[in-house]
Amino acid sequence: MNTNRHxxxxxxxxxxxxxxxxxxxxxxxxxxxxxxxxxxxTSGQLPLVDGKLEATGKVGDGPGLISPDTAREQAARCALNALAALATMLGDLGRIARVAKLTGFVASDPAFTSQSAVIDGASELLKAAFGADGVHTRSAVGVAVLPKDSPVEVELTVALH
Structure with missing residues:
Protein backbone atom coordinates (compact mmCIF):
# COMPACT_ATOMS: atom_id res chain seq x y z
CA MET A 1 0.00 0.00 0.00
CA ASN A 2 1.13 3.50 -0.76
CA THR A 3 0.05 5.27 2.42
CA ASN A 4 2.19 8.32 1.58
CA ARG A 5 0.14 8.77 -1.59
CA HIS A 6 -3.06 8.23 0.42
CA THR A 42 -18.56 2.57 -7.13
CA SER A 43 -22.30 2.39 -7.01
CA GLY A 44 -24.06 5.65 -7.70
CA GLN A 45 -23.35 8.02 -4.83
CA LEU A 46 -25.76 10.72 -3.69
CA PRO A 47 -24.63 13.97 -2.04
CA LEU A 48 -25.42 12.67 1.44
CA VAL A 49 -23.98 14.43 4.49
CA ASP A 50 -24.47 12.53 7.73
CA GLY A 51 -27.05 10.36 5.97
CA LYS A 52 -29.15 13.28 4.73
CA LEU A 53 -29.54 15.26 1.52
CA GLU A 54 -28.90 18.99 1.93
CA ALA A 55 -31.04 19.75 -1.13
CA THR A 56 -33.72 17.92 -3.06
CA GLY A 57 -35.52 18.53 -6.33
CA LYS A 58 -34.82 19.37 -9.93
CA VAL A 59 -31.89 21.41 -11.22
CA GLY A 60 -32.57 24.41 -13.41
CA ASP A 61 -32.84 28.16 -13.67
CA GLY A 62 -35.88 29.59 -12.00
CA PRO A 63 -38.00 29.66 -8.86
CA GLY A 64 -38.44 26.42 -6.98
CA LEU A 65 -35.45 24.80 -8.71
CA ILE A 66 -32.00 23.96 -7.40
CA SER A 67 -29.49 26.36 -8.91
CA PRO A 68 -26.76 24.97 -11.14
CA ASP A 69 -24.14 26.32 -8.70
CA THR A 70 -25.71 24.46 -5.77
CA ALA A 71 -26.02 21.30 -7.88
CA ARG A 72 -22.34 21.64 -8.86
CA GLU A 73 -21.40 21.66 -5.15
CA GLN A 74 -23.63 18.63 -4.64
CA ALA A 75 -21.86 16.81 -7.50
CA ALA A 76 -18.54 17.39 -5.73
CA ARG A 77 -20.08 15.89 -2.57
CA CYS A 78 -21.12 12.82 -4.60
CA ALA A 79 -17.54 12.36 -5.81
CA LEU A 80 -16.26 12.75 -2.26
CA ASN A 81 -18.68 10.05 -1.10
CA ALA A 82 -17.50 7.80 -3.94
CA LEU A 83 -13.90 8.29 -2.78
CA ALA A 84 -14.98 7.44 0.77
CA ALA A 85 -16.54 4.20 -0.51
CA LEU A 86 -13.34 3.37 -2.40
CA ALA A 87 -11.14 4.21 0.60
CA THR A 88 -13.17 1.87 2.79
CA MET A 89 -13.07 -0.97 0.28
CA LEU A 90 -9.42 -0.55 -0.74
CA GLY A 91 -8.07 0.53 2.64
CA ASP A 92 -5.89 3.11 0.92
CA LEU A 93 -6.66 5.70 -1.79
CA GLY A 94 -3.01 5.40 -2.81
CA ARG A 95 -3.94 2.16 -4.59
CA ILE A 96 -5.81 4.22 -7.20
CA ALA A 97 -3.60 4.64 -10.27
CA ARG A 98 -6.08 6.90 -12.03
CA VAL A 99 -9.73 7.80 -12.33
CA ALA A 100 -10.91 6.19 -15.57
CA LYS A 101 -14.60 7.14 -15.86
CA LEU A 102 -17.14 9.31 -14.10
CA THR A 103 -20.82 8.97 -14.86
CA GLY A 104 -22.98 11.80 -13.55
CA PHE A 105 -26.74 12.08 -13.45
CA VAL A 106 -28.60 15.37 -12.99
CA ALA A 107 -32.30 15.47 -12.09
CA SER A 108 -33.16 18.20 -14.54
CA ASP A 109 -35.98 20.59 -15.19
CA PRO A 110 -37.06 19.90 -18.81
CA ALA A 111 -35.62 23.23 -19.97
CA PHE A 112 -32.21 22.70 -18.30
CA THR A 113 -29.37 21.68 -20.63
CA SER A 114 -26.20 22.44 -18.64
CA GLN A 115 -25.70 19.02 -17.06
CA SER A 116 -22.01 19.11 -18.02
CA ALA A 117 -21.43 22.26 -15.97
CA VAL A 118 -23.08 20.65 -12.94
CA ILE A 119 -20.98 17.47 -13.16
CA ASP A 120 -17.85 19.62 -13.51
CA GLY A 121 -18.06 19.94 -9.70
CA ALA A 122 -17.24 16.23 -9.37
CA SER A 123 -14.62 16.30 -12.14
CA GLU A 124 -12.82 19.25 -10.58
CA LEU A 125 -12.74 17.58 -7.15
CA LEU A 126 -11.14 14.47 -8.67
CA LYS A 127 -8.55 16.54 -10.52
CA ALA A 128 -7.76 18.41 -7.29
CA ALA A 129 -7.31 15.10 -5.44
CA PHE A 130 -5.33 13.15 -8.05
CA GLY A 131 -3.85 15.78 -10.36
CA ALA A 132 -3.43 14.52 -13.93
CA ASP A 133 -4.47 11.03 -12.76
CA GLY A 134 -7.86 12.49 -11.82
CA VAL A 135 -8.65 13.56 -15.40
CA HIS A 136 -11.17 11.02 -16.73
CA THR A 137 -13.67 10.11 -19.39
CA ARG A 138 -17.18 11.18 -18.51
CA SER A 139 -20.90 11.17 -19.19
CA ALA A 140 -23.25 13.84 -17.81
CA VAL A 141 -26.85 12.74 -18.21
CA GLY A 142 -30.09 14.60 -17.50
CA VAL A 143 -32.78 12.44 -15.91
CA ALA A 144 -36.34 12.97 -14.68
CA VAL A 145 -35.77 11.90 -11.06
CA LEU A 146 -33.12 10.30 -8.85
CA PRO A 147 -33.38 8.29 -5.61
CA LYS A 148 -34.62 10.28 -2.59
CA ASP A 149 -35.31 13.20 -4.99
CA SER A 150 -31.57 13.91 -5.07
CA PRO A 151 -30.50 16.57 -7.57
CA VAL A 152 -27.36 14.63 -8.62
CA GLU A 153 -25.73 11.20 -8.51
CA VAL A 154 -22.20 10.16 -9.47
CA GLU A 155 -20.47 6.83 -10.01
CA LEU A 156 -16.77 6.17 -10.60
CA THR A 157 -14.55 3.61 -12.28
CA VAL A 158 -10.90 3.69 -11.22
CA ALA A 159 -7.79 1.81 -12.33
CA LEU A 160 -5.68 0.34 -9.53
CA HIS A 161 -1.94 -0.16 -9.01
Missing part, protein backbone atom coordinates in the same frame (compact mmCIF):
# COMPACT_ATOMS: atom_id res chain seq x y z
CA UNK A 7 -1.98 11.05 2.73
CA UNK A 8 -1.16 13.25 -0.25
CA UNK A 9 -4.64 12.66 -1.72
CA UNK A 10 -6.35 13.41 1.60
CA UNK A 11 -4.22 16.57 1.93
CA UNK A 12 -5.07 17.64 -1.63
CA UNK A 13 -8.76 17.24 -0.77
CA UNK A 14 -8.26 19.31 2.38
CA UNK A 15 -6.45 21.99 0.38
CA UNK A 16 -9.51 22.11 -1.90
CA UNK A 17 -11.78 22.51 1.15
CA UNK A 18 -12.98 18.90 1.54
CA UNK A 19 -12.69 16.31 4.28
CA UNK A 20 -12.96 12.65 3.37
CA UNK A 21 -16.11 11.45 5.19
CA UNK A 22 -17.13 8.04 6.37
CA UNK A 23 -18.90 6.42 3.43
CA UNK A 24 -22.69 6.70 3.38
CA UNK A 25 -24.52 3.48 4.15
CA UNK A 26 -26.15 1.80 1.15
CA UNK A 27 -29.77 2.85 0.64
CA UNK A 28 -30.81 -0.48 -0.92
CA UNK A 29 -29.47 -3.94 -1.83
CA UNK A 30 -26.01 -3.16 -3.28
CA UNK A 31 -22.39 -2.74 -2.27
CA UNK A 32 -20.94 0.79 -2.34
CA UNK A 33 -17.75 -0.31 -4.13
CA UNK A 34 -16.40 -3.43 -5.77
CA UNK A 35 -13.01 -4.45 -7.15
CA UNK A 36 -12.57 -6.79 -10.08
CA UNK A 37 -9.06 -7.27 -11.41
CA UNK A 38 -7.29 -3.94 -11.72
CA UNK A 39 -10.53 -1.93 -11.75
CA UNK A 40 -12.78 -0.72 -8.96
CA UNK A 41 -16.31 0.58 -9.41
Missing amino acids: GDIVQALADAGFTLPAPPAPLAAYTPALQTGQLAF
